[in-house]
Amino acid sequence: AGVVSNAVSEVDLEFSTAVSPDSLTTSNVFLNTPSGTVLPTGISPIGVSSWRVTFPLQTQAGDYAIEVSSQVNDLYGQPMAQAYTGPFTIVLPVVEGTITDLNGQPVAGVTLTSDAAQPSVTTDTNGHYAVTFVPGTSFTVTPSSPNLVFGPPWVFYAAPAGSVSGQDYVAAD
Numbered sequence: 001a002g003v004v005s006n007a008v009s010e011v012d013l014e015f016s017t018a019v020s021p022d023s024l025t026t027s028n029v030f031l032n033t034p035s036g037t038v039l040p041t042g043i044s045p046i047g048v049s050s051w052r053v054t055f056p057l058q059t060q061a062g063d064y065a066i067e068v069s070s071q072v073n074d075l076y077g078q079p080m081a082q083a084y085t086g087p088f089t090i091v092l093p094v095v096e097g098t099i100t101d102l103n104g105q106p107v108a109g110v111t112l113t114s115d116a117a118q119p120s121v122t123t124d125t126n127g128h129y130a131v132t133f134v135p136g137t138s139f140t141v142t143p144s145s146p147n148l149v150f151g152p153p154w155v156f157y158a159a160p161a162g163s164v165s166g167q168d169y170v171a172a173d
Contacts, residue, residue: 003089007134009057011066011086015049020073024051028069031055034062059118059134063089092118095141095157096130097167099123099150107171110145135161143169 011031024043031038031053042054053066068084095114099107106127113120114131116139123129131141142154148171155167 001086001088003091005091005093005135007057007059007092008064008088008090010052010054012046013051013053013066013068013084013086015051015072015074018048018075019051020075020077021045023071023073024068028071029053030067031058032065032067033058034060034064058090059092059132061090061092061132063087092132093135093160093163094130094132095155095160095164095167096128097165097169098127099129099143099169099171100127101171107145107148110143110148110150110169110171112141112143114139114141133157133160141167143171145171147173149173 026040026043029040029043031040038055040053040055044052046052058064065085065087070080070083072080099110101107106125108123108125108127110123110129111120112129112131114133116133116137118132121129121131133139136159138157138159140154140156143150151170151172157164
C-alpha cells in the first residue's frame with residue numbers, strides 16, 4: 001500500500017495464517033493497472049504465511065491494486081473470510097524543464113521522447129514538459145518539432161536517482 005517511486009514487478013502478500021499452496025494460484029490473484037488487468041507470472045512462498053507474486057514490470061504512473069479472491073484456503077481448507085484488495089500508486093521521478101524560442105517565449109507542442117521506453121510527452125502552452133523515468137536507468141531525452149532545431153539537440157542522463165528540474169531547451173527556426 002502507499003506510494004511507490006520505482007518500477008514494480010513483485011508484491012509480497014502476508015496472510016494472518018498459513019495458506020494452502022494449492023489454493024493460491026495465478027487464477028485467483030490479479031493486478032489492476034492503469035492499462036487494465038495483469039495476471040501474475042508466478043507465485044512463490046517466502047515463508048509459512050508469506051507469498052511473493054511476480055508480474056511483468058510496471059512502469060506506468062498511476063493507481064494500481066493487487067486483488068486476491070476469497071477462493072484462497074488456509075491449511076485446513078477454510079476459505080478466506082473475504083477478498084483482499086491492496087491499493088498502491090506508482091509516481092515515478094521526472095526530468096522537467098521548459099522550451100523557449102530565441103526571444104524567451106514558451107514553445108508549445110514540442111514532443112520530447114526518451115529512449116528508456118517511457119511515453120513521449122508534449123510541452124504545454126507554457127513550454128513546460130515532464131518526462132518520467134525509472135530511477136537508476138540511463139537514458140536520453142530528445143525534443144522534436146517540424147521546422148525547429150533545438151539547443152541542445154538532446155541530453156543524456158546517467159542513472160539519476162531522483163527528479164531533475166531546470167532541463168531547458170531553446171528552439172529556433
